[in-house]
Amino acid sequence: MPSIDVLADRLSTYLGKDQVNLVRRAYYYAEQAHDGQRRRSGEPYVTHPLAVANILADMHMDHQSLMAAMLHDVIEDTGIAKDALSAQFGETVAELVDGVSKLTQMNFETKAEAQAENFQKMAMAMARDIRVILVKLADRLHNMRTLEVLSSEKRRRIAKETLEIYAPIANRLGMHNVRVEFEDLGFRAMYPMRSERIFQAVKRARGNRKEIVVKIEQSLKHCLAVDGIEGDVSGRQKHLYGIYKKMRGKHRAFNEIMDVYAFRIVVDKVDTCYRVLGAVHNLYKPLPGRFKDYIAIPKANGYQSLHTTLFGMHGVPIEIQIRTREMEEMANNGIAAHWLYKSGENEKPRGSHARARQWVKGILELQQRAGNSLEFIESVKIDLFPDEVYVFTPKGRIMELPKGSTAVDFAYAVHTDVGNSCIACRINRRLAPLSEPLQSGSTVEIVSAPGARPNPAWLNFVVTGKARTHIRHALKLQRRSESISLGERLLNKVLNGFDSSLERISAEQVQAVLGEYKVEVVEDLLEDIGLGNRMAYVVARRLLASDNEQLPSPEGPLAIRGTEGLVLNYAKCCTPIPGDPIVGHLSAGKGMVVHLESCKNISEIRHNPEKCIQLSWAKDVTGEFNVELRVELEHQRGLIALLASSVNAADGNIEKISMDERDGRISIVHLVVSVHDRIHLARVIKKLRALTGVVRITRMRA
Template sequence: MSAEATVEGLASELGSYLDISRINQVRRAYYYAEQAHEGQMRKSGDRYITHPLAVARILANLRLDHQSLMAAMLHDVIEDTGIPKDALSEQFGEDVAELVDGVSKLTQIEFRSRAEAQAENFQKMTLAMARDIRVILVKLADRLHNMRTLGPMPYEKRQRIATETLDIYAPIANRLGMHAISTELEDLGFSSLHPMRARYISKAVDKLRGSHREIIEEIRGKLQQKLEERELPGKIQGREKHLNSIYNKMKFKHKSFHEIMDVYAFRIITETEDDCYRILGAVHSLYKPLPGRFKDYIAMPKANGYQSLHTTLFGMHVNIEIQIRTEEMENIANNGIAAHWMYKNESSGVIAVNQARVDRWVKGLMEIQERADDSMEFIEHVKVDLFPDEVYVFTPRGRIMELPSGATPVDFAYAIHTDIGNAAVACRINRNLASLSQPLQSGQTVEIITAPGAKPNPAWLSFVVTGKARSSIRHVLKTRKRAESLELGRTLLKRSLKGFGAQLSDISEAQKQLVVNHNQVNSFDDLVSDIGLGNRMAYLVARQLVSGGTDDAGEGQSNIGNIEDGKYGAVTIRGTEGLLVKFASCCKPIPGDPVVGIMDEGNGMVIHSDTCDRLPEDDAGRARLTHLKWAKDITDEFSVELRVELERQRGVIAEVANAVAMADGNIERISVEDQNARFGVVSLVVHVHGRRHLARVMRRVRNIRAVTHISRVRY
């Protein structure tokens, strides 16, 4: 068939939904591309123009608008023929030129196996989607045709393209609700990567389908009979299981091939939403539904706009999976966001909602991108959004929120609004107080309790699952760490300057700038922040400031004496300094203990008891210590470990716990280490306010008759 006939064949297909002037514009784009690609051939030996034409045909099946079809015809022109974007803009208008440019940029993206390259390019893709979602639709059609014609490519290139398709393009198609394209990409990718496995599964499916044909026809007949009996409209279709999905279930869910294939799957397409629920009642009266296997995606659509009723029945000694949906839902299930153009001229509430969902998702991606420090962090946040396994929960006002499986109340709070997530302190699930780290279940009502001035807890990062929550928490923590490192750095610098008989307010801007230049940092604040993080020594920066900017001589010895005799003055700590002041787990210092601080590179200050064995012995190490004193009004609690030796008798552990409680102590952990039949040792971790409080707790425990000895444990 000639190219002329092929483009005319496409034109006649387009006649079903585009007017003649728009079809002519698509035709014109075809002839322009044909001329531009003249003489170019594909690996298969076909003329190059057959590829853009095939891509346009895929989009025509999705009933996309004429600009997308023109962009499909021209999508390789900028890259492969050297025709500039401006020339396309002149010929076909700004919108088409922008689309072609966007697709060209995506085509240049090489998703190499190196994770950074992959992540960076995914970011570019997100930006292109945010500007015009049609860019990704043309790209998906381009990828689909390339996957269909992958055969003649060299082995290495086939493997790379197939991996990239399964990792990036198929999940994006799925997230945009384009099920038909997503499953075809998955199956083609799987067949390219694992040709033997694909052939084996395919043969096994054909064989099984042949032997099960009678059962399938019998079930279909009974369903049809039931619908006719109740006068319900509905087309019953068999549903094929896809090779990639069978393989993944075998691999990740450890199911045997026969376990997967012993489920008979049908889809019933009907006219109205009302009919869907009536048909559900009819099939449930025919066969018994399996408990817990019913899902109502009509009332609660998936994030990509998918709607359907799912139920699993038990009949004829087999499980029967049934999906019930309307024609419009079927279109959206197969074509997702592309269905937006299909119904563009008709008023369709479902499509508007679907479009809004995709817009919200792309906007969410943009937010995450703004907060992420680098592309690796960005792709880590986005991956969970591309592979969601949803739970549906309610706000107290009845709004439905869709979250990935394993999401917690913190994820829920950030999904509502970043500010609510940042200020969350507690939550209620179904009106009962619950933990913020508890995974949510579908159907729960979640209420977030906030407090003014509350801040995200770094521990949240260990259990949140959504990209938005993770990126928002990290963003706040980075900002907070910066503020705290500035404050701690300023305190340490002032103390060091005091040792040189100077004050920070006496240092001129010119002196500061000299030191900034000498240390090769961007600003004086960066230098001070580095001191707070433990990356620079305060007394060295102080010496440079006093001596005019570059004096590094004798950086260790001349200052050690000053530190030893405390001439610099001690730094006051409150115990609540936040991210950059940590208490050593080896000696567990508490208010009242003599303490020193040692800077830990990049992480701020670690506070040790001044008798701790872990402190450095050498002069250079001692130079890094900071003398500290406790503030007078500390109300925080601190952990202390106690070792209690006692005679074993009934109820003695309860007596110890009661004694701690009577002294207003709070037990964090209690464990018994038996020595022999008569004596035992109890290890006790208690929260106290300081040394006096600890003495009170120890006195109470010592007064128990069975206790023979009590001591504080320091490792």
């Protein structure tokens, strides 16, 4: 392990003498603070912060990041307060250290919750200063390099978290070298046998391939020399985890992956990249559809390069990356390559730094909207997908989205309000389903309508964390407003039976009941009633019962319109439709579930006023309702088509169909049909009865 003197010599090549001395002072402070503490390997604890600072020095990070690296475990492991660090080394360094420190003082129910809360805290610190994540990545990298001293269970847990969170973050910040090392170390810890097998296979394959690699390299160099182009040509090594992911994800054999030869050509200027592309396309035939120009359209993490695949000698595929030296540095070290503080404090962030800031801003928005830390970390994981599609707005602006994104993801990427009010989309000027995955190069136009609301079904196909978080947030607000509305109707229904209403009850009495139920505002109480967590009958009794008299059950049913939304559900056991006699069962957390009066599932609680309420259908009820029909008929050709055309002729719609034979002559078909009410259902049944060979039609109920 290099000493502080060796590190100071390295730092003096790019930092001023005063800054190097500040890093030294931070080291001696950490050495004193961690005095007597040892790592699992038996080494003095201070060797870890020193190693983390060395990793940041490789990236040419500024002195404050290096000081934070030296001190990053002081708050967490030694009991020294943040204020003490602030007094010694300044507010900026103290904030960086605090951002990297875990939440050790809090107790969490599960390990997953603890990890999620810690990541959430770090994300908020990242938003203030993005160097927090760079110190954290360096800290995690040294921990991964020294994993072997831990138990196998702990090794696997840390490796899993690294592969799921930290490697994708390194990729998102364009830090290729860090990501590759994370992935290979994580792979070795998670799957030691698989890692060893692939390592040995790669070793053998590289030995066999040496000759052909040299030949291709020579022909590429000769090709550049003929055109008078100066550039460095080198073979590119595939890393173990990358090979493993391709074998698993693309179902390819090891030999198929190793049969592709990869090279990188690094030149001085951007226009030379395109000259090199022309030269190599003249040397070997390019593979159609395999050319990507990431110079004109950089990846979301700032990566720039030209990618092409060629048919080489003897038909072997050759993958070539062409880039400038600056792009090479950028590809390997990402955001750390041209750090903001190298070019002066006041210079505006540009390139990868601006992109990273934008990403962190998005992370903070997710954090503010997420329901809890686990939901937040799930959204972040979704947002860290490495592959992108590039699509255009109608005005020609390029939008970067994860692979598999849909028009709904696009709408939320444009603006939250556009996503919330989205009703349809046009892809390349044709109307398309909102769930259709977008392809690179498509032009996407969103059709929105004022007053439109997100559909819960969108959660089944959106892929971006932003879309998922905002849909959930909008649905929670929608559910709350619908619950309050239903709760108010239920409470007033009970109060009306006793010549009273919510408006006529005194504010003092309302406040007394709110205090008793430990809720702050009336809306919270009404929401609880609408969700079925509190009974309207019991709340009404508390509001009215100044003398604790027993209240009778209210008379008359509550009318439902079918538009109550998320807090009104129709029981799947008996599938009620308008016109059926119905009752409402108040189910905790779900709101009201509507059953048929005759449903056996609620027979025991049918007359309990605290659990069931008499309902009726309003005259203006709207919507479509599913009904299951059992049709017995003689077996004949084109049976399904006949049934479908009959239902369609009665303006019905078949949602689901299944068939089984009772014997060789009679078939039984189960249809789930959507209808408006009982009269509509009667029309559908009448049409089905008119078919030749129909023996019996039965409506299925519980």
